[in-house]
Amino acid sequence: MGDISPFVASVSTRIARHAAAYTAQLDRQQHPGRMVLDEFSTHVEAVLDDYDPPSTRRRHSDSLVFPHLYEAARHPPADEEEWRVPSAVMAALLAAEVEFRGPLRLTSRQNTLLAEEYEQIGAQLTVARLPSHAALAYRRAMALYRVNEDNESEDRCGLLLARAETRSLPVGLRRWAGFGSDVLCGHGYRPSWLLGWVVAQISVFTGIALVLPLEQEPGTTIYLGVTSFLSPPGQEDTAELSGVAQTLFVVEGWTGVVSMSVFFALLVRKWFRM
Numbered sequence: 001m002g003d004i005s006p007f008v009a010s011v012s013t014r015i016a017r018h019a020a021a022y023t024a025q026l027d028r029q030q031h032p033g034r035m036v037l038d039e040f041s042t043h044v045e046a047v048l049d050d051y052d053p054p055s056t057r058r059r060h061s062d063s064l065v066f067p068h069l070y071e072a073a074r075h076p077p078a079d080e081e082e083w084r085v086p087s088a089v090m091a092a093l094l095a096a097e098v099e100f101r102g103p104l105r106l107t108s109r110q111n112t113l114l115a116e117e118y119e120q121i122g123a124q125l126t127v128a129r130l131p132s133h134a135a136l137a138y139r140r141a142m143a144l145y146r147v148n149e150d151n152e153s154e155d156r157c158g159l160l161l162a163r164a165e166t167r168s169l170p171v172g173l174r175r176w177a178g179f180g181s182d183v184l185c186g187h188g189y190r191p192s193w194l195l196g197w198v199v200a201q202i203s204v205f206t207g208i209a210l211v212l213p214l215e216q217e218p219g220t221t222i223y224l225g226v227t228s229f230l231s232p233p234g235q236e237d238t239a240e241l242s243g244v245a246q247t248l249f250v251v252e253g254w255t256g257v258v259s260m261s262v263f264f265a266l267l268v269r270k271w272f273r274m
Helices: 008-028 035-051 067-074 088-103 108-127 131-147 151-168 173-188 193-212 218-230 242-273
Strands: none
Touching: 008 035, 008 067, 008 088, 035 088, 035 131, 067 088, 067 108, 088 108, 088 131, 108 131, 108 151, 131 151, 151 173, 173 193, 173 242, 193 218, 193 242, 218 242
């Protein structure tokens, strides 16, 4: 392990052993969920129980304790057991948890480095279809970026966390609602996406209105279709239209009110965090 201290080498060996045992257990689960993740926490605590650094100060203030484990996880060799996720990736996650929860204080630079490692691990766990574990990694990264007041990185991890948590839900209404929230506005982290849906909604409602047999010029129909989205039309605006057309433009108006209200609420939230 090169110039790694005997203490770090010893802890790394324990981490690798616990990671291998946990990965073997994880691979036996068809749908690993919260209970298996709780078992992972047990392995982390087992390492932390014997994690007593010789000094509370780090030898290098701009580096992490287990960079060799993180490097090994980036391009892990295939395990002979053919597990769904290489044990090297789980060893990196376990090592990151030891650094995150351990007695050594992290500097601002180390917060960033560890957050980046968590993001990398989260991406690998997502590919391995372990969303609950990926959510743990993104949650940690998000917390570390928040400490450093890195709002952009925090939001990026927040979106990845929301996606991982959605994928971890059982098939049903909540999961589909989560997918819908992601498509519409990136779970609230990408409010600008709603503007695309605004254009799509106006186009759909206006297109339907043009198909209906209305006794007015197409230009008037287009104008009414565009303006109705910003505010529900009144009786005078739709007095000469059929009942179906009136209902169409009223529905469009209230759809626009809801869409724009959500857009501005998310936009204001983003502005206040800048």
